[in-house]
Amino acid sequence: MTISDACLRYAEEKHICPHCDQPLSCCATPPMHVGDGLGWGTDVFFICLNDDCSLYVKGWAHIEEQYGKSASYRYMKLPGDKNGAPMMVGSKIAFTGNIIDIDAEKGRSERYIKEKECVKQLQTCVAEKNLEPVLYLITDEEALLPDRREACNKLEELCDLACIDPIRNHTFRHKEIGQNADLVISRILKKLFRRECQFCFEIIKAQAKTCKHCGK
Ligand SMILES: [Zn+2]
Numbered sequence: 085m086t087i088s089d090a091c092l093r094y095a096e097e098k099h100i101c102p103h104c105d106q107p108l109s110c111c112a113t114p115p116m117h118v119g120d121g122l123g124w125g126t127d128v129f130f131i132c133l134n135d136d137c138s139l140y141v142k143g144w145a146h147i148e149e150q151y152g153k154s155a156s157y158r159y160m161k162l163p164g165d166k167n168g169a170p171m172m173v174g175s176k177i178a179f180t181g182n183i184i185d186i187d188a189e190k191g192r193s194e195r196y197i198k199e200k201e202c203v204k205q206l207q208t209c210v211a212e213k214n215l216e217p218v219l220y221l222i223t224d225e226e227a228l229l230p231d232r233r234e235a236c237n238k239l240e241e242l243c244d245l246a247c248i249d250p251i252r253n254h255t256f257r258h259k260e261i262g263q264n265a266d267l268v269i270s271r272i273l274k275k276l277f278r279r280e281c282q283f284c285f286e287i288i289k290a291q292a293k294t295c296k297h298c299g300k
């Protein structure tokens with residue numbers, strides 16, 4: 085199976101079981117619906133698979149008493165869920181086959197790896213005059229917003245006219261980033277005494293009366 089990048093981010097989160105203080109395992113949600121027919125709404129969830137967990141150990145007797153069947157509870161949490169809840173499991177091995185190998189999943193997601201790399205490079209891109217990670221993050225609609233905003237800041241610091249074409253040729257799904265990038269471009273042009281020709285969109289001197297590229 086492959087899981088989405090959003091869920092990869094969740095998979096990296098660490099959660100602790102309040103019943104046994106052990107880290108929760110990140111599991112892939114099984115392809116079935118839970119009760120209300122809405123499905124899980126997520127590719128992954130977190131669950132305590134510790135067989136010594138007090139919730140799980142006590143659960144067998146509790147359910148036997150209450151419902152007369154053989155089952156217990158495992159503590160589980162959905163991504164973004166603060167409190168978590170007990171989930172009924174019918175056997176010791178339920179969900180143990182669904183544990184996600186996060187490293188293997190990451191390896192499958194080239195985009196995710198590239199994003200992480202670019203975020204790291206943001207620290208050094210200005211000193212290295214490296215426009216590439218900045219452009220990547222600004223035009224990667226899947227990247228996290230704070231990183232894309234930071235990339236816009238670096239874009240301005242880099243003050244490199246080469247950024248204009250890639251940004252102009254990108255369709256921004258996220259309006260704020262698009263407007264941000266446009267603003268930065270106009271500031272860069274101003275700083276370098278340049279403007280875009282309104283006819284051919286080549287970069288020309290701000291004070292030019294006719295465009296050296298299209299003659300208009
Ligand atoms: Zn536990």
Ligand SMILES: [Zn+2]
Pocket residue numbers: 281282283284285286295296297298299300
């Ligand atoms: Zn022109």
